[in-house]
Amino acid sequence: MSDPLEKGEQDTLYIQHFNEEARPLPYYLEKMSGYQAAKKALAMSQDDIIGEMKKSNLRGRGGAGFPTGVKWGFIPKQSSKSKYLVCNADESEPGTFKDRDIMRFTPNLLIEGMVIGGHAIGANIGYIYIRGEYAREAKLLDAAIEEAYAKGYLGRNILGSSFSFDLTVHRGAGAYICGEETALLNSLEGKRGEPRVKPPFPAQAGAFGGPTIVNNVETLAAVPFIINNGGEWFSKLGRIEKSGGSRLFCVSGHVKKPGLYELPSGGITLRELIYDYCHGILDDRKLKAVIPGGSSAPVLTADEIDVVLDIDPMMKIGTMLGSAGIMVVNDSYCLVKLIKRITKFYAHESCGQCTPCREGCKWMEDVLHRIEHGHGREQDLQLLLDIADNINGKTLCALGDAAAGPVMSFVKKFRSDFEAHIRGGKCPSA
Amino acid sequence: MPKCLVDGREIEFEAGTNLIEVAKKGGINIPFFCYHPGLSVVAQCRMCLVEIEKMPKLQTACSTPATEGMVVKTHSDRVKQAQKATMEFLLVNHPLDCPICDKSGECDLQDQSYLYGDANSRYTEERRTYLDLDMGPVIKKNMNRCIHCTRCIRFGTEVAGIHEMVAVKRGNFTEITTIDEKQLQTEYAGNYADICPTGSLTIKDFRFKKRVWYLKKTPTICEGCSRGCNMEVHHESETIYRCLPRENKLINKFWLCDEGRFNFRHLHDPTRIITPAQQSGGLMITDWPSAVNRARQTVQNKKTAVLLGSDLTNEEGKMLLDFTSNNVPGAVIFHFGTPGVKNVADDQDADKILKRKSKTANLHGMERLGIKPFEKMPAGIEAAIVIRGGRAVLPEIKGVSVVGIGVFRKSEADTFAAVLPGAGFAEKDGTVTSSNGMDQSYSRAIAPPGQSKGLSEILMTWANSKEAGHA
Numbered sequence: 001m002s003d004p005l006e007k008g009e010q011d012t013l014y015i016q017h018f019n020e021e022a023r024p025l026p027y028y029l030e031k032m033s034g035y036q037a038a039k040k041a042l043a044m045s046q047d048d049i050i051g052e053m054k055k056s057n058l059r060g061r062g063g064a065g066f067p068t069g070v071k072w073g074f075i076p077k078q079s080s081k082s083k084y085l086v087c088n089a090d091e092s093e094p095g096t097f098k099d100r101d102i103m104r105f106t107p108n109l110l111i112e113g114m115v116i117g118g119h120a121i122g123a124n125i126g127y128i129y130i131r132g133e134y135a136r137e138a139k140l141l142d143a144a145i146e147e148a149y150a151k152g153y154l155g156r157n158i159l160g161s162s163f164s165f166d167l168t169v170h171r172g173a174g175a176y177i178c179g180e181e182t183a184l185l186n187s188l189e190g191k192r193g194e195p196r197v198k199p200p201f202p203a204q205a206g207a208f209g210g211p212t213i214v215n216n217v218e219t220l221a222a223v224p225f226i227i228n229n230g231g232e233w234f235s236k237l238g239r240i241e242k243s244g245g246s247r248l249f250c251v252s253g254h255v256k257k258p259g260l261y262e263l264p265s266g267g268i269t270l271r272e273l274i275y276d277y278c279h280g281i282l283d284d285r286k287l288k289a290v291i292p293g294g295s296s297a298p299v300l301t302a303d304e305i306d307v308v309l310d311i312d313p314m315m316k317i318g319t320m321l322g323s324a325g326i327m328v329v330n331d332s333y334c335l336v337k338l339i340k341r342i343t344k345f346y347a348h349e350s351c352g353q354c355t356p357c358r359e360g361c362k363w364m365e366d367v368l369h370r371i372e373h374g375h376g377r378e379q380d381l382q383l384l385l386d387i388a389d390n391i392n393g394k395t396l397c398a399l400g401d402a403a404a405g406p407v408m409s410f411v412k413k414f415r416s417d418f419e420a421h422i423r424g425g426k427c428p429s430a
Numbered sequence: 431m432p433k434c435l436v437d438g439r440e441i442e443f444e445a446g447t448n449l450i451e452v453a454k455k456g457g458i459n460i461p462f463f464c465y466h467p468g469l470s471v472v473a474q475c476r477m478c479l480v481e482i483e484k485m486p487k488l489q490t491a492c493s494t495p496a497t498e499g500m501v502v503k504t505h506s507d508r509v510k511q512a513q514k515a516t517m518e519f520l521l522v523n524h525p526l527d528c529p530i531c532d533k534s535g536e537c538d539l540q541d542q543s544y545l546y547g548d549a550n551s552r553y554t555e556e557r558r559t560y561l562d563l564d565m566g567p568v569i570k571k572n573m574n575r576c577i578h579c580t581r582c583i584r585f586g587t588e589v590a591g592i593h594e595m596v597a598v599k600r601g602n603f604t605e606i607t608t609i610d611e612k613q614l615q616t617e618y619a620g621n622y623a624d625i626c627p628t629g630s631l632t633i634k635d636f637r638f639k640k641r642v643w644y645l646k647k648t649p650t651i652c653e654g655c656s657r658g659c660n661m662e663v664h665h666e667s668e669t670i671y672r673c674l675p676r677e678n679k680l681i682n683k684f685w686l687c688d689e690g691r692f693n694f695r696h697l698h699d700p701t702r703i704i705t706p707a708q709q710s711g712g713l714m715i716t717d718w719p720s721a722v723n724r725a726r727q728t729v730q731n732k733k734t735a736v737l738l739g740s741d742l743t744n745e746e747g748k749m750l751l752d753f754t755s756n757n758v759p760g761a762v763i764f765h766f767g768t769p770g771v772k773n774v775a776d777d778q779d780a781d782k783i784l785k786r787k788s789k790t791a792n793l794h795g796m797e798r799l800g801i802k803p804f805e806k807m808p809a810g811i812e813a814a815i816v817i818r819g820g821r822a823v824l825p826e827i828k829g830v831s832v833v834g835i836g837v838f839r840k841s842e843a844d845t846f847a848a849v850l851p852g853a854g855f856a857e858k859d860g861t862v863t864s865s866n867g868m869d870q871s872y873s874r875a876i877a878p879p880g881q882s883k884g885l886s887e888i889l890m891t892w893a894n895s896k897e898a899g900h901a
């Protein structure tokens with residue numbers, strides 16, 4: 001198979017199939033080499049599959065960017081407890097909508113990826129934890145799973161092999177925190193959706209105490225491509241070291257052509273994405289800010305968008321690619337209002353377990369609310385930075401960092417906007 | 431044993447021990463709120479953050495087991511800043527009503543605020559408040575003071591075996607409450623207040639009775655059942671205000687049942703007989719010589735049974751055996767205590783936590799002294815001496831004259847020939863034998879009230895006045 005990404009949108013891995021809801025099984029079998037990879041993988045040893053995954057340089061698409069093959073390798077070969085493969089389909093990071101489309105258009109791709117993943121780690125039970133709001137996608141998945149059972153792609157002795165795998169869709173109840181893998185596992189077990197203390201990591205003791213791998217939808221959907229074409233092939237799809245494959249970028253906000261874009265990992269810069277692919281800024285106004293990886297990624301100014309779009313280059317300039325939910329803001333929108341809204345989101349979604357996040361997020365929201373409405377004080381900016389710093393890196397899970405990072409970056413990079421609010425009592429851009 | 435380095439001090443530890451306990455062993459205090467050695471670790475309060483070499487982020491000491499060669503700093507600038515930050519966060523929504531809070535003076539939040547916090551607050555927003563909730567007769571809740579450590583929730587599910595405390599709502603609005611706002615059901619509710627690191631859960635019985643810094647603390651053994659839970663009596667001016675559990679890993683760990691915790695109240699019962707008394711058409715107050723005289727006359731030259739409550743100490747039991755053979759020759763001796771629990775074989779666990787079937791502390795000690803259980807009065811008995819500490823349930827005694835020694839309520843002793851008022855469990859020194867066979871000693875916290883006396887003094891008076899009568 002040649003490099004599909006060279007030829008433009010028609011030959012992308014995913015997006016070329018994204019135009020008819022729930023591509024039926026015959027389409028999947030015919031046009032997407034459906035379940036060929038599963039068949040191939042079931043004849044491979046677990047080590048060979050994991051080896052292929054490592055070669056592919058596939059890095060987790062949920063946000064942290066951890067190499068998937070390495071993660072699978074953490075699962076102990078022997079375990080007295082059942083192992084589990086859990087798909088994190090909570091996709092609750094604001095600005096992210098890629099997993100929804102994978103599940104909506106090509107649910108079989110995810111199912112096949114999970115069968116292979118299950119075999120690779122020795123799990124016979126899989127769960128797709130899908131956010132409650134994705135009711136339609138949950139229904140489509142359920143139907144696809146039912147069909148897969150009927151055709152023998154799921155259940156006992158899949159495709160005549162000795163491997164059995166059961167897959168269940170579990171709907172969440174609408175909490176952002178349940179996208180955090182250990183909170184997700186708690187929720188899956190019927191407990192309150194709160195992150196757990198790590199260690200133990202899920203690979204040692206996850207769902208119901210058994211060794212568990214939690215992977216993002218896009219990550220698992222990439223697995224059949226890797227098995228079909230080899231890890232090396234997948235790795236070469238990426239244009240940057242240590243990051244293979246293509247990935248889905250969710251662009252929203254003030255661009256002329258927002259939407260889902262599939263591009264090679266590290267293939268283009270943020271500027272190219274905004275101006276070439278998305279046709280530039282809405283109303284031809286000035287670009288003000290870009291939130292590059294879901295709302296928890298530190299913000300970038302208009303001068304910082306020449307960064308190559310991938311995990312490591314983004315980290316180098318102090319932000320993150322995260323879930324690749326890119327939100328573009330032009331100069332018509334009040335940034336104080338924007339960060340207030342983002343902070344309100346995190347304060348609302350904080351689970352309330354640990355002190356800095358529970359108390360700090362709401363405190364930041366209150367201070368930002370005051371500033372936005374003209375009741376700010378000069379010392380508030382330092383206070384905001386202090387609170388954010390006191391949350392950052394000191395919480396039980398990553399939600400605290402997700403709330404603190406944006407506040408710190410907005411205040412540092414757009415300080416004059418805040419000062420204008422504080423001194424003038426109202427928004428200068430309004 | 432492996433070793434690690436905490437603040438430059440080399441400390442040996444057993445594999446698997448967390449850093450809080452390891453540091454404690456080396457005399458270094460790491461502050462915490464949500465951690466409790468008797469409960470699971472949740473690492474929620476973030477107060478115990480420490481710096482560990484080769485780890486970029488600060489780590490919670492409660493959830494980090496020490497490893498060989500680990501280098502830990504608990505007083506670095508980074509750690510101090512994190513502690514200060516956590517204190518600030520914990521106090522932004524705390525009402526700071528220490529002057530009217532019962533926990534004041536023994537409050538973890540207050541103490542650590544002084545040690546690790548800042549005297550000034552930068553918080554100017556509106557404080558979070560919650561509605562009140564009636565949690566039943568034992569515990570008073572004040573959610574505004576809560577710091578969400580969830581110790582109470584974990585105590586309920588992990589120790590008391592009942593899931594009644596929960597966290598509801600989320601984030602800043604999280605409320606710790608009971609399921610469906612019901613009253614607490616557990617018979618171990620007092621522990622909720624003990625482990626609460628703030629004044630959020632306090633004991634109704636103790637509220638506003640006494641500032642804690644006035645209280646003297648005397649270690650004792652609970653007399654509520656044969657478990658022998660280690661307990662501390664808190665008292666001032668010969669009045670007991672409360673009892674708290676004392677740690678004993680072999681017996682009660684950190685806990686105490688409500689029955690044992692509030693048992694001390696019987697010592698302060700207003701109807702307790704605290705002056706010598708004798709029968710004179712009703713039980714009448716008299717003086718010691720008259721009462722002792724009446725007591726002796728009651729049993730003199732009569733077939734007598736001596737009944738020992740199994741709430742007496744081993745020393746008292748031994749003393750009574752000697753006294754009986756010397757002064758009431760020919761008397762038969764039995765012990766009594768809990769209806770339906772005659773001997774050690776009957777004394778089983780009454781629940782899965784601490785309670786035992788024998789509702790007196792020293793059934794096992796009485797048996798060890800060779801005393802037989804009381805079943806019914808042998809034929810021909812004309813008089814009885816009943817000695818008890820106040821908790822043993824009196825057996826039915828009919829048709830004989832009774833002398834009571836020890837702690838009795840008026841209603842219990844109305845028909846007695848004489849009552850010689852004695853000392854209850856916190857009013858004397860002694861040793862009791864717990865259900866696991868351990869002898870445990872305790873010492874006197876308060877003096878016996880009124881004209882009550884210790885048993886040895888009463889028995890000496892009895893023995894000596896007899897000689898005086900002969901002379």
